[in-house]
Amino acid sequence: MQGQNKLASFETAVLPHLDAAYNLARWLTRNDADAQDVVQEAYLRAFRFFGGFHGEDGRAWLLGIVRNTSYTWMQQNRSAQLNTPLDDELHEVRSDDMTPEALLLQKADAQMLRQAVEELPVEFREVLVLRELNEMSYKQIAVVADLPLGTVMSRLARARKRLQQIFASHTQTEVLT
Amino acid sequence: MSCQIAQGLIHAHVDGELDLARSLEVEQHMQECQVCASAYRNQTALRSAFKDSSLRYSAPEGLEKRIRSSLRREAKSEVGRRSIDWRWLPIGALAFLLLMAFVVWRAVPGLRPSSDEILAQEMVSNHVRSLQLESHRADVISSDQHTVKPWFDGKLDFAPPVKDFSSQGFPLIGGRLEYLNNRAVAALIYQRQKHYINLYIWPAEQSYATGEVGTKRQGYNLLHWTNSGMTYWAISDLNGVELHEFARLVQEAQ
Numbered sequence: 001m002q003g004q005n006k007l008a009s010f011e012t013a014v015l016p017h018l019d020a021a022y023n024l025a026r027w028l029t030r031n032d033a034d035a036q037d038v039v040q041e042a043y044l045r046a047f048r049f050f051g052g053f054h055g056e057d058g059r060a061w062l063l064g065i066v067r068n069t070s071y072t073w074m075q076q077n078r079s080a081q082l083n084t085p086l087d088d089e090l091h092e093v094r095s096d097d098m099t100p101e102a103l104l105l106q107k108a109d110a111q112m113l114r115q116a117v118e119e120l121p122v123e124f125r126e127v128l129v130l131r132e133l134n135e136m137s138y139k140q141i142a143v144v145a146d147l148p149l150g151t152v153m154s155r156l157a158r159a160r161k162r163l164q165q166i167f168a169s170h171t172q173t174e175v176l177t
Numbered sequence: 178m179s180c181q182i183a184q185g186l187i188h189a190h191v192d193g194e195l196d197l198a199r200s201l202e203v204e205q206h207m208q209e210c211q212v213c214a215s216a217y218r219n220q221t222a223l224r225s226a227f228k229d230s231s232l233r234y235s236a237p238e239g240l241e242k243r244i245r246s247s248l249r250r251e252a253k254s255e256v257g258r259r260s261i262d263w264r265w266l267p268i269g270a271l272a273f274l275l276l277m278a279f280v281v282w283r284a285v286p287g288l289r290p291s292s293d294e295i296l297a298q299e300m301v302s303n304h305v306r307s308l309q310l311e312s313h314r315a316d317v318i319s320s321d322q323h324t325v326k327p328w329f330d331g332k333l334d335f336a337p338p339v340k341d342f343s344s345q346g347f348p349l350i351g352g353r354l355e356y357l358n359n360r361a362v363a364a365l366i367y368q369r370q371k372h373y374i375n376l377y378i379w380p381a382e383q384s385y386a387t388g389e390v391g392t393k394r395q396g397y398n399l400l401h402w403t404n405s406g407m408t409y410w411a412i413s414d415l416n417g418v419e420l421h422e423f424a425r426l427v428q429e430a431q
Contacts, residue, residue, distance in 0.1 A: 007252040015241070022236035036240055043244045047251055110229040117232075131192065132227035138194050157188045160223055 124159035315351025
């Protein structure tokens with residue numbers, strides 16, 4: 001596939017997922033200008049690798065590249081936030097962790113929720129964003145984040161738990177001040 | 178279902194990732210377990226909080242345009258690069274193997290027909306063709322060696338020895354020009370009763386003499402030898418003994 005042919009089929013298959021790509025990059029980099037750079041770079045990479053794409057799930061394929069490009073970008077620009085490796089076996093979500101104050105979430109407004117999500121470690125943030133905002137299935141998330149299906153499930157559970165904790169602490173702080 | 182199992186499945190349940198049977202089990206458990214029921218409500222609340230569209234970012238104005246133009250540049254430079262297309266790799270590899278096989282075939286004498294074999298095949302074809310039509314048999318028809326020998330003058334870059342052996346029972350019929358072994362050669366025609374003999378002569382590549390070598394092909398007897406700087410090939414449907422006798426006459430006449 002060469003030139004105009006390739007360009008046309010690429011634009012048809014991949015360009016419609018621009019919003020999804022930008023959403024993921026924006027949440028991972030937490031910055032508009034960086035997200036735009038990442039997405040543009042990811043599209044170029046996707047175009048170069050388009051020969052290896054065989055018309056499966058174009059969105060998951062693209063988002064996988066956006067995710068990897070974001071990680072590369074973060075490594076080059078602020079490596080500190082990637083330095084906390086996650087151990088998925090630790091911190092199992094246990095029933096007694098589910099405290100009633102998590103119910104405060106029901107009163108959440110978007111601004112507070114956004115802030116809480118941005119505070120999450122990037123590994124939690126990505127599965128949560130892919131699930132809640134890009135509305136992907138566990139299977140698609142596994143493809144995008146290159147994780148086993150079981151890890152997707154446990155990470156998502158822990159991400160939500162962590163989010164509730166952050167959210168609860170914010171709300172309490174607000175109440176106290 | 179225990180609480181521990183239910184807690185593990187609640188997220189999958191909220192996300193609609195459980196099959197129907199599993200979902201029903203979780204539902205049933207939550208009717209009996211307040212802790213799990215409240216955990217479920219929390220997750221549902223969280224999920225609906227995310228439904229707020231302001232959390233979902235859309236690509237800003239101009240990004241799509243920038244991407245489109247950078248893709249066009251990339252597509253152009255790709256055409257310019259004519260990057261290696263790895264789909265051709267197997268064909269390239271096959272071509273390379275064939276080439277190597279050919280090189281080996283050329284280099285190892287046992288694997289290819291020797292030049293003598295190729296020449297013998299050429300002789301047989303030429304001999305058969307010369308007998309198909311009487312007019313093909315000879316360009317100069319004469320039993321006189323003093324007529325035939327001068328006829329070759331100026332037609333060849335060498336002077337073939339021409340002898341008539343009528344008295345020994347092998348009369349000279351005539352001569353003609355042939356192109357064999359990638360060069361112009363002299364062909365002399367002799368007769369033995371009803372049999373014709375073609376004797377091909379050209380300058381030898383090597384200076385030393387070699388003895389007679391005989392082969393049989395398609396019912397024809399072939400004899401070839403080298404002496405006095407000339408290579409001789411005699412071919413006929415004559416029996417081997419008489420052809421050998423003819424060869425001796427030619428060699429003794431030198």
